[in-house]
Amino acid sequence: MGRKIRLTKEFRFEMAHALWKYDGLCKHFHGHSYILRVTVMGEPIEDKKSPKYGMVMDFGLLKQIVHEEVVDRMDHALVLNNDSEHQALLSLPEMGERVILTQYQPTCENMLLEMAERIKPRLPKGVLLHSLRLNETANSFAEWYAEDNK
Ligand SMILES: Nc1nc2c(c(=O)[nH]1)N=C([C@H](O)[C@H](O)COP(=O)(O)OP(=O)(O)OP(=O)(O)O)CN2
Numbered sequence: 001m002g003r004k005i006r007l008t009k010e011f012r013f014e015m016a017h018a019l020w021k022y023d024g025l026c027k028h029f030h031g032h033s034y035i036l037r038v039t040v041m042g043e044p045i046e047d048k049k050s051p052k053y054g055m056v057m058d059f060g061l062l063k064q065i066v067h068e069e070v071v072d073r074m075d076h077a078l079v080l081n082n083d084s085e086h087q088a089l090l091s092l093p094e095m096g097e098r099v100i101l102t103q104y105q106p107t108c109e110n111m112l113l114e115m116a117e118r119i120k121p122r123l124p125k126g127v128l129l130h131s132l133r134l135n136e137t138a139n140s141f142a143e144w145y146a147e148d149n150k
Pocket residue numbers: 019026106107108109136137139140
């Protein structure tokens with residue numbers, strides 16, 4: 001009998017970005033209240049002596065990993081494509097602290113690809129990243145599935 005279980009934890013962060021050379025309003029600086037849902041999959045620990053007995057992984061550890069790899073870096077950051085003409089902004093030191101320059105266009109899709117690569121290696125042995133869902137607005141979101149990326 002299968003014992004696989006999925007766990008999901010939700011995170012929220014505020015982030016500004018601009019889509020360089022985009023043919024619409026999103027080429028301008030603007031912000032979103034992002035919602036990230038992280039789903040992992042594994043089997044509950046059977047060792048009764050383990051403090052994590054009965055858990056696939058501790059929700060607290062998942063929270064720590066996602067905070068370190070995603071939320072603490074991106075919350076209240078301005079994320080810009082490195083190809084954009086951002087030099088003027090970065091000349092203000094107090095502005096530059098939370099500016100993240102990406103090698104990619106900071107769309108929902110590309111942010112998810114980076115998040116997946118950051119989170120995957122941090123998970124405990126036997127626990128897999130199943131999927132990510134990133135809401136950019138209340139009615140727009142993108143999803144990453146391990147199954148789609150084998
Ligand atoms: N495939 C993608 N399309 C767009 C992205 C993206 O990341 N991937 N991003 C943007 C903008 O940054 C912004 O998110 C606007 O998105 P949109 O859903 O169009 O927002 P609206 O407020 O205009 O949508 P409503 O449905 O009216 O709420 C653009 N496209």
